[in-house]
Amino acid sequence: MTSAAADLDALVAKHADLLENAQRAARTREYWSAFPESPSPRVYGEDAAAEGEQAFRALLGTTLDLGQPTDGTQVGSESSPYGLEIGVRYPRASADQLVEASRIANRAWRSATPIERAAVCAEILVRINRRSFELAHAVMHTSGQAFVMAFQAGGPNAQDRGLEATAYALTEQTRHASSVLWEKPQGKRPPLRMTKEFTPVARGIGLVVCCNTFPTWNAYPGIFASLATGNTVIVKPHPHAVLPLAVTVSIAREVLAEFGFDPNVVLLAPEDDGDRLAADLALDPQIGIVDFTGSTAFGEWLERNARQALVYTEKAGVNSVIFESTDAYRAALGNLAFTLSLYSGQMCTTTQNILIPAEGVQTDEGVKTRSEFAIDLGEAMDKLLGDDEKAAALLGGIVSDDVAKRLNAASASPDLAVSNRQVNVAEWPDARIYTPVVLLAKTSDDHTYTQECFGPVSFLVETATRDEAIDAFAEMTKEQGALTAGVYSTDEAYLERVREAALDAGVSLSENLTGGVFVNQTAAFSDFHATGANPAANATYVDGHFVAGRFRFIGTRRHAPDA
Amino acid sequence: MTSAAADLDALVAKHADLLENAQRAARTREYWSAFPESPSPRVYGEDAAAEGEQAFRALLGTTLDLGQPTDGTQVGSESSPYGLEIGVRYPRASADQLVEASRIANRAWRSATPIERAAVCAEILVRINRRSFELAHAVMHTSGQAFVMAFQAGGPNAQDRGLEATAYALTEQTRHASSVLWEKPQGKRPPLRMTKEFTPVARGIGLVVCCNTFPTWNAYPGIFASLATGNTVIVKPHPHAVLPLAVTVSIAREVLAEFGFDPNVVLLAPEDDGDRLAADLALDPQIGIVDFTGSTAFGEWLERNARQALVYTEKAGVNSVIFESTDAYRAALGNLAFTLSLYSGQMCTTTQNILIPAEGVQTDEGVKTRSEFAIDLGEAMDKLLGDDEKAAALLGGIVSDDVAKRLNAASASPDLAVSNRQVNVAEWPDARIYTPVVLLAKTSDDHTYTQECFGPVSFLVETATRDEAIDAFAEMTKEQGALTAGVYSTDEAYLERVREAALDAGVSLSENLTGGVFVNQTAAFSDFHATGANPAANATYVDGHFVAGRFRFIGTRRHAPDA
Incomplete structure (x- = not known):
């Protein structure tokens, strides 16, 4: 010795x-x-x-x-x-x-x-x-x-x-x-x-x-x-x-x-x-x-x-992003599209629910209803994933049969907002690569979006009001747990309330992400991954x-x- | 505000x-x-x-x-x-x-x-x-x-x-x-x-x-x-x-x-x-x-x-002190007598079992058999508790009927090594104050001393060898838990082994206490009370x-x- x-x-x-x-x-x-x-x-x-x-x-x-x-x-x-x-x-x-x-x-x-x-x-x-x-x-x-x-x-x-x-x-x-x-x-x-x-x-x-x-x-x-x-x-x-x-x-x-x-x-x-x-x-x-x-x-x-x-x-957890208002609509959509696409949404930190008030999202391009938002999000995803080689480099493959089945079921849903397609790359002819699906849901449909739906399936959830969006976010986080949360708002008072709700529900919050940082990513030595303060992790x-x-x-x- | x-x-x-x-x-x-x-x-x-x-x-x-x-x-x-x-x-x-x-x-x-x-x-x-x-x-x-x-x-x-x-x-x-x-x-x-x-x-x-x-x-x-x-x-x-x-x-x-x-x-x-x-x-x-x-x-x-x-x-826990050898026999006995008497042994940190090898304790007054040790410990306790007023100031009162019953039962035991008496003080004529009891036990009697016997009852436990004393201490601590542990030994190699056993069993150890510090006391900011590493506390x-x-x-x- x-x-x-x-x-x-x-x-x-x-x-x-x-x-x-x-x-x-x-x-x-x-x-x-x-x-x-x-x-x-x-x-x-x-x-x-x-x-x-x-x-x-x-x-x-x-x-x-x-x-x-x-x-x-x-x-x-x-x-x-x-x-x-x-x-x-x-x-x-x-x-x-x-x-x-x-x-x-x-x-x-x-x-x-x-x-x-x-x-x-x-x-x-x-x-x-x-x-x-x-x-x-x-x-x-x-x-x-x-x-x-x-x-x-x-x-x-x-x-x-x-x-x-x-x-x-x-x-x-x-x-x-x-x-x-x-x-x-x-x-x-x-x-x-x-x-x-x-x-x-x-x-x-x-x-x-x-x-x-x-x-x-x-x-x-x-x-x-x-x-x-x-x-x-x-x-x-x-x-x-x-x-x-x-x-x-x-x-x-x-x-x-x-x-x-x-x-x-x-x-x-x-x-x-x-x-x-x-x-x-x-x-x-x-x-x-x-x-x-x-x-x-x-x-x-x-x-x-x-x-x-x-x-x-x-x-498991159910991660939400509240879309209340933004002064950088296209950048916000781009950021969101990237989050939903990265590793086909198979991250415990991927956003599952995008909460949108019925009155629509206030943006620098005017008010966007949920239907318009869905179209614009679909476009942002097409832009990101239009080229198969580039798409594959972002999406990766579907990890398991379970995820593949869930994606198949979702893509046949009558509530489809953004449909998906298979991606083919020369190097891996047998690869299982698909673009993500986005579905529509209402806060009353709590049998679907309030359960974790692991993989490339997310929900545009309409809430009656912008206040209900905060309530729905807080309630889901407390009951189902969440690893991440996000909010888009230009209203400082509203942001402050979402911040309070995040502290109360015990989840970390990313605000108005539009650049090269994404809600589903954390940096060692700076961001804590999970909190231990909600059911998703102890x-x-x-x-x-x-x-x-x-x-x-x-x-x-x-x-x-x-x- | x-x-x-x-x-x-x-x-x-x-x-x-x-x-x-x-x-x-x-x-x-x-x-x-x-x-x-x-x-x-x-x-x-x-x-x-x-x-x-x-x-x-x-x-x-x-x-x-x-x-x-x-x-x-x-x-x-x-x-x-x-x-x-x-x-x-x-x-x-x-x-x-x-x-x-x-x-x-x-x-x-x-x-x-x-x-x-x-x-x-x-x-x-x-x-x-x-x-x-x-x-x-x-x-x-x-x-x-x-x-x-x-x-x-x-x-x-x-x-x-x-x-x-x-x-x-x-x-x-x-x-x-x-x-x-x-x-x-x-x-x-x-x-x-x-x-x-x-x-x-x-x-x-x-x-x-x-x-x-x-x-x-x-x-x-x-x-x-x-x-x-x-x-x-x-x-x-x-x-x-x-x-x-x-x-x-x-x-x-x-x-x-x-x-x-x-x-x-x-x-x-x-x-x-x-x-x-x-x-x-x-x-x-x-x-x-x-x-x-x-x-x-x-x-x-x-x-x-x-x-x-x-x-x-x-x-609850069962706290042990190993008596293997000492070059300050009377001081060690005095320290132990104080520990057993303080608050009538009703501390979760009080020593319950005093482990003594069958070959006796090597001391500066020669080898002491367990019987001699019992007599000397009884004398040390008499010296400490001879005066009723002073005894009461150390012993305090019996906290509950349960402890009183346990003490009564012990004082009628055929294995009595140190008997007890009631203490009377003028100020509190109705007070319930008693000196402690010490009983004899062998390591084979594990139905008695290996269970917590909360209150002024302790056991002089004979172990076949000095090595068995370490094993018995380690085993009891791991199985029943302990808040404190002590050892008396002049043999550095033996002490080192007891230290290893204490680390292994997850209990803090006091070595050769003879002065004004007692195994059952800890100081805030310096001593940790309990460890969380054995069943007595998490x-x-x-x-x-x-x-x-x-x-x-x-x-x-x-x-x-x-x-």
Whole structure:
């Protein structure tokens, strides 16, 4: 361990600035990023793109053995929305095998200091960053995200969120002195003198249950928050999006081993559809933390049943944008069209309901009724998606049969406001790519639009008045939850009321977006993703609450000799 | 509100240093206290003691109306362990009335800034401090604590814990910039510029369910943590210890009204035995937080059922001290005797089990077998408690019939190692004061000592070896939970192993205490009370986790004009 410990000191020195900058950015909330999101050869090197693709293709059809314990069986059920044959097999392990290996790995990892753990996390992220192109292809062909988005959201943006979690964990564990000489005056007698030490001690094992659409972005905060606070981590990928996490875990294991830790500090738990491995793991008494992204049903099941664990969930929500008035109508429509189109609306942050008062939207082109608004939105979407190649680069593919079915049903609706079409690209003749559908609804139709309709389907909802739009937004957010909210209004008093409603309902609000920032996107170190204050999620990426419960300070104290 | 707002600015200025000092002390963990614990006239003034007692006596037999909503009924079932007639009646309110009044009070309170709320909390605590003598009598005659302890633990020490919670809440809410101009470079194009604001928003209403033995000390952390994070608070006292919290709440209401807030920001919820008001309140959807101190059964019920709320519980535990060896035998025995005697062992932090290896304890007076240890401990207790007046000042009274019954049963046990006697004092002829009992047990008798036996009953537990002592301590702590742990050993390697076991089991450890610090006492701003890492409690006084979940940051953002 001596040489490994020496390496660890060097690693701490190597990443000191990176971690300090991340901690500072989280405080100031100013723009900052550790990992460049441009896939340009000037940033990542001339050969990076080709080498990354080659590395990805070399994985196809193989059995990916990470050197973990296994029960001898294999799983693998990934299929690309672009029609590419993936065919990767993953050795499976039982819940008991995973928990036991994780438990054994725990002791040395929790004995490392907070800054040592943070440095190891930073090193893992830096090496993940170097493999962003390989990961981009893996994310693209499991989630269906278009390549550039898969690179950005699945690569550098996810890495930034992981670093953000690492920075918060480090801050939280070092916010108190780790030891102190405590002297309590006793009047004329000598003071009471005690030596005290405070050690952050992890809860045990963190289970991270990942989703299909953002396999890395939604997993890295939980992985690195648990890891940096001294927990070992079991990563349970969605059965249809294993590869990005297999690559991630293999990198983590490589770094851990290099610095003298048991690589089983991070384990992959691949499963087939219907295996219920996540449920088995979540109920194990050794699992102290569960991070989950996915359906409301399973999220609530975890909250109710994994009682020995702290459970952080991101579930479904219904996101609204209120259109009351705008002095930049075309830019607002363009912004909205982009939001609805990006990754075919398959983001938990995509706007589902566009609330429009019956009196119409006041704009710089006059009052627009809902029907006119629908036509204009359709035009904005045509403009954005008119060219198939460009459209595909924005839309990506449909992630699952469920989403495809929902889209089919919606496109046959009598309430169609903006219809859709299939998009064809030469590179992927079998790809499942469609433009989004927009439907009309009234606030009385609460059987449709008030439920999450995940995918490229949104609703132009007419409200009786502009006040009812605020009420409908607040009520839906409180009851169904929301990850995002938006408003367009030129009336400061109205904006102020929407702001109050957003605070009250517990959702973050984007106001009058017309430029290159979209309601469905957040920036690490500045925007909190989700709030934890409405039913869509019980935590946020990343604040003190997201990391503070993952460990406890344990004190030891003894008398100090008299001075 | 203009004049009130002006007052608020002055209040913020008035308490700025106090709050900063509290925040700093929490960081450095050095000795610091805002509220002097000496009831000396030199500290609190010549007349303070007499005036405080007079104020307390003026309350006896009255109906204490705090100006709250009421359903027209009254409750009151306090009885002093010293035999004093209390007879205070409290107007009762229904759960619905309380929740509705709290909800209405919430809006203005949550709109105050974090520093304004912290200043109001500080002012409440400063005014509570001025009434420490009155509160001491109220705590003494409800909990049974002896007067000086009731003054210290129920007064200044509790106030320090309340200030500690306030300071953590302030730190947590102000750890990020509250607004920022965010500029993201866009290569050759102008940067994206956004104005962002981040508002801490409270969960709603905090319910604080208080206990009989430490009505203020165990309540103030939750009350002030919720209050300072913008929640309104409903204080539900134990039916037998209402008065200290009625005084506390009345002071809070007075300060709130004075600074322009609805006094219903803090409400008292008195109930009679068996009313189940706590359970009704805890399940109300408006209750966002529950702080609970009390039985494991009700604590676990709350954790399971109050699913809409964050639930912080302090429940029962079984605290151990390992006696392996000591080079200061008599001082160690004296320290232990004090711990067992203080407030008749009715502290959740009192040592219950003294683990002694069968080979005996190595001491500076030679090896002591368990039988010899029992005799020497009995002598140390006789020395401490030989004089009735002095004994009563340490022991206080037996808080409840349950504890009295348990003590009676124990004193008739065939395993008696140290027997007990009644203590009589002239001032309180009807008081229920007894010296503690110590019983013998073996590690095989796990039906007795491994269950919490709350009150003045402890066990000298023989373990086969000194290693088994560590195992028994670790196992009991993991299974039953513990609030404290201690060890006596002169063997550094042994100490190191006990330290590891304590970290592993998640309990704080006091080593070789012989002087004026006791295993059952913690100091605010330096020692964490409980850890949240074993079954005795799911949180600690006070760390980041204790405050971070009580509010959420909600962001709002919009484009900023080009620079």
